[in-house]
Amino acid sequence: MSSPCPATADDRIRLSTRFGEFEADSRNLLSFPSGLPGFEQCRRFVLLSSIEAAPLQVLMSVDGSPASFLTLDPRLVLPEYRCQLSASDKERLGARDGDPLLWLVLLTIDDRGAAFANLRAPIVINPADMVGYQVVPQDSLYPMRHPVALS
Amino acid sequence: MLVFSRRRGEAIVVGDGIEIVFLSAGREGVRIGVKAPISVPVHRKEIYEQICEENRQAAVALLPAGAETTLTPEAQRAQDSGIAPADESSLRVAVKAQSRVRSRS
Numbered sequence: 509m510s511s512p513c514p515a516t517a518d519d520r521i522r523l524s525t526r527f528g529e530f531e532a533d534s535r536n537l538l539s540f541p542s543g544l545p546g547f548e549q550c551r552r553f554v555l556l557s558s559i560e561a562a563p564l565q566v567l568m569s570v571d572g573s574p575a576s577f578l579t580l581d582p583r584l585v586l587p588e589y590r591c592q593l594s595a596s597d598k599e600r601l602g603a604r605d606g607d608p609l610l611w612l613v614l615l616t617i618d619d620r621g622a623a624f625a626n627l628r629a630p631i632v633i634n635p636a637d638m639v640g641y642q643v644v645p646q647d648s649l650y651p652m653r654h655p656v657a658l659s
Numbered sequence: 660m661l662v663f664s665r666r667r668g669e670a671i672v673v674g675d676g677i678e679i680v681f682l683s684a685g686r687e688g689v690r691i692g693v694k695a696p697i698s699v700p701v702h703r704k705e706i707y708e709q710i711c712e713e714n715r716q717a718a719v720a721l722l723p724a725g726a727e728t729t730l731t732p733e734a735q736r737a738q739d740s741g742i743a744p745a746d747e748s749s750l751r752v753a754v755k756a757q758s759r760v761r762s763r764s
Contacts, residue, residue: 536744542700546711547718555745565745575718581757599697608754616717626717629710635750644702644710652713 521570530556537570538633540640541600545629547575553640555579555612555633564658567612567631579612585625585656591643593632600641601634609634614642615656624653 520533538553550569557565563584569575582589591611593603603609610633613625627650633640663671670680677699680692693701745753 530742530744532744535746538745544714545707546714555750556742557745557749558742577714577717581753583757596697596700600700608751608758610750610754611757614714614717616713618716626710626713629713633750635747635754638747638750642710642714644700644707646703646706652709 532570535638538638538640540642542641544575544577544631544642545644550575564615565612567614578615578617579631580615580625580656582611582613582625582627582630585613585654586627586650589627589650591630591645591648591650593643594645597632597641597643601632601639602637603634607634607636616653623656623658625656626652627654628652 520531521537522531532554536554538555540551540553542548543550547569550571552571553567553569555565555567563580565579567577567579582591589611593601593609598604601609612631612633613627614629614631616624616626618624628648629642629644629652631640631642665671665681667681667683670678672678676694676696678694680694682690682692684690695701743749
């Protein structure tokens with residue numbers, strides 16, 4: 509990988525966010541081999557939680573571009589949410605049927621502070637391999653912008 | 660850009676194991692078949708681009724304007740110390756929590 513990374517010799521990474529600073533190490537690094545659509549150069553992310561932000565989490569790139577995304581469990585938005593993974597998606601995640609997978613959706617907050625969840629293109633993470641992808645479904649009935657009430 | 664003339668059923672091979680077959684042509688457009696290894700994602704470009712655009716907007720608008728300035732220094736410190744990057748075991752816990760949500764619904 510050619511992108512610069514602020515890793516120190518002992519493989520700990522110190523990152524500054526607008527939420528404050530924190531440290532991560534290699535066990536916290538999520539590999540996104542394709543990046544995210546529009547952010548193809550971002551191959552490694554950390555998923556940040558804090559009690560203040562829960563149930564929102566921040567998916568933050570640690571490669572080059574400082575891209576960060578607010579994420580949420582899609583089933584908190586729509587309890588019946590279902591997304592079918594294609595054989596290709598499963599292959600790329602290294603996931604066999606029945607493997608536990610974490611689903612997240614990205615939030616967009618518009619100029620007026622209204623929040624929308626991208627239910628069409630969820631993020632799927634395979635904890636066993638710490639690998640993630642954003643699913644690009646060919647046909648999904650879910651909207652790209654589903655209104656979310658943030659309290 | 661390479662340009663080819665193809666008859667119905669003829670194909671183009673790209674790289675290792677990717678084959679693009681021209682199935683038929685009509686007034687509405689052409690039907691194309693793509694054979695690719697399972698690990699190679701194949702997308703309709705306009706769908707991929709829509710998701711790119713939505714991701715760009717999601718990344719730019721991380722928080723509503725002014726949200727961070729409403730934090731007092733004390734609250735900011737408390738929040739700093741509470742940031743936890745996920746590792747495999749915390750992700751597995753999160754997966755279990757998700758399946759509980761699913762079974763409740």
